[in-house]
Amino acid sequence: MVLTTEKPEVAPRGAASRPGAVKLPKKKRAAGWWLPFALIAPAIVFELLIHVIPMAVGIWMSFLKLTQFYIANWGAAPFVGLGNYQIALNFNGAQGQALLSSFVVTCGYTILVVGIAWALGMAAAVALQKTFRGRAIFRTMFLIPYAVPVFAGIITWKFMFQQNTGVINQILGALHLIDPNNPPFWLIGNNAFAAMVIVAIWKLWPFAFLMLMAGLQTINEDLYEAASLDGAKPFRQWRNITLPGLGAVNNVLLLVLFLWTFNDFNTPFILFGGAEPPAGDLVSFHIYNTSFITLNFGFGSAMSVLLLLFLMLVSAIYLAFINRRSRRA
């Protein structure tokens, strides 16, 4: 008895005060066993409330004909099974065709934006890797687009892209790159795609820069010294030291950039003011515009679920690929 009371960290807590505790330690659960569960419960409750339940509701909605006639009384909405999905995936129909073209635009947009934003971020991070006078100024400058509120930044671009009054056509005209009497439109027609890509890259690359710059701090300087003694040129150093050293950062960074860009809503919404040209019709915005504005939540949910499935599929393939590679290495 003396021993058990003197070793409270071994014996179940509070056991000492209970007579007969020594005889029943195996049958009874340790006192306070519920504490970890109780501590984790709020997190689980909120995870359910904030993530899981809304997602489940969204999936359930996609099987309903949840139009304006039923949104005030969901219970009455007729079950249509895969009807909404059939409309979305019928590529001969007008809605399916529009969704497909929006999907293609979004894929092109994502590849360009992620690729260029990553390359710019990498170039800037490597350029600022060595200490030199004024490095802090460059670092700050490069991060400005990330610090500017999204709305303000994109609205400014919208002004700059105006055909008749925008500064971009004025500069291009002054450089004799365009005909000043017939300047191109940037916010309507096919150029809208280029305008949207430029704005998105401007908005996104500082994040890539920031992450890669942080990653570079973890690479040992000695490696570069040794490599240059062996005669490795900067590109070789980058390929054989920097890139592998940033592997873990890149894995996460590319995935995050992909998901953010594919789901981008703000850029087209602010740039095109709620009415996107076909060349700027990103999928999130397309879903918003063809369903929520017109009060057809069931159809919107079906398209959202398709988007979710696609993103999950891409993410899963990507992660499987990454994991296999890192296991091999």
Next chain:
Amino acid sequence: MKKRVLGVAAIFAAAALSLAGCSGSGGSSAGSTGGSGSITYWASNQGTSLQNDKDVLQPLLDKFTAQTGVKVNLEVIGWNDLQTRIQTAVTSGVGPDVVNIGNTWATSFQATGAFLPFDDSAMSAIGGADKFAATALSTGGAAGQTPTSVPLYGFAYGLYYNKAMFAAAGLTPPTTWEDLVADGKKLNDPAKGVWGTSIEAGSYTENNHFAFITSAQNGGSYFDGSGNPTFTQSQNVDGIARYLALMQTDKIADPADAQYSTGTESIANFAKGTAAMIFNQNNAEANLTADGMDPSQYGVVPIPAPAAGKPVASFIAGINLSVFKNTKNQDAALKFVNFMTSADTQSALGKPFSSIPVLKDATPTFTTDPAIATTFSTIYNNMSQPLPTVPLEASFETEVGNSMNTLFATVATGGSVSSSDIQNALNTAQEKVAASN
């Protein structure tokens, strides 16, 4: 022991906090639907800013509280958010008691069943249907059904023309669409950056309004009697072609107009004198004055129809008031609707919000120019048709308006749009509307 007590206390504290969080949000939403003696009112943005709306409305709400003892919690909501906020309120059942809606949404929202129908008893509680102008009241919901909204502010389109420019060219304001185009060509001087007209060709809502107005002038319609879309009618195609022609073949609108979407760019051009005419609703005066153009410098006439067309000059634009069916304070809500649509309140709000009175025989206060006031009252009461009062109206507005944006973009970027292109665009829009409903 002490640790354990602390642990338990921490859990209770956390639980209490999270419960407080729940009840906090629940409490405030319950509060927003009003206990006895208070109601919540969502107002749309009618003034120059959200704050301006509050400044205009608050003294009136105080007056209402003094009269009835009912406190009104006011929230002014911008146009970008209003529709989504109302949808959320309808979907969740948690919302305000009284809300402003764009009157073109009336039928779409009526279909949700979330709004209180203004049946005979509700109507008499707000002073009777007779007090409203017939035109205004026709926007309250689908024809033949009990309306779920009543008119609050009225608006109508007119053709604003620059008096000095017309006088210099020896022209009188146009009375037919053909005149309008001929005048525009005379006033056009692209070398100097002066155009016959300026249009918001990148705004899908305005484009949709003109798809409707030009079609109505041709005697067409976008829906048949049973509410099915008839987008591809030749009258609709011709109407859109006529409006597109302003930029494409008549060339009296700057191709740069295709990127205008805020509703203020064409007004600014008109004030600057770089556009001789604009199509605008009657609330342009505040913007024109701010841009430096005095009301004496311009006149307003109805937007003309083609010589062989019908005299439709506008759709019945405006803001309606609705009461949520699940309000806990229906009496107070109806009293408030009665107050907002009373002659005194209407005349007090007409000037700051530039609205046409929705009451029978009321005197317009939205402008100081009696000629303009008369013109707009005539247009509103005698030359306007409601946008289709069918539940698919919201889809119609989005799809047809967006198709026209794309057509204008094609014209502006040097392409050409034929009647069959318009037909195809309308066909796609109609398929989309049909497929997703």
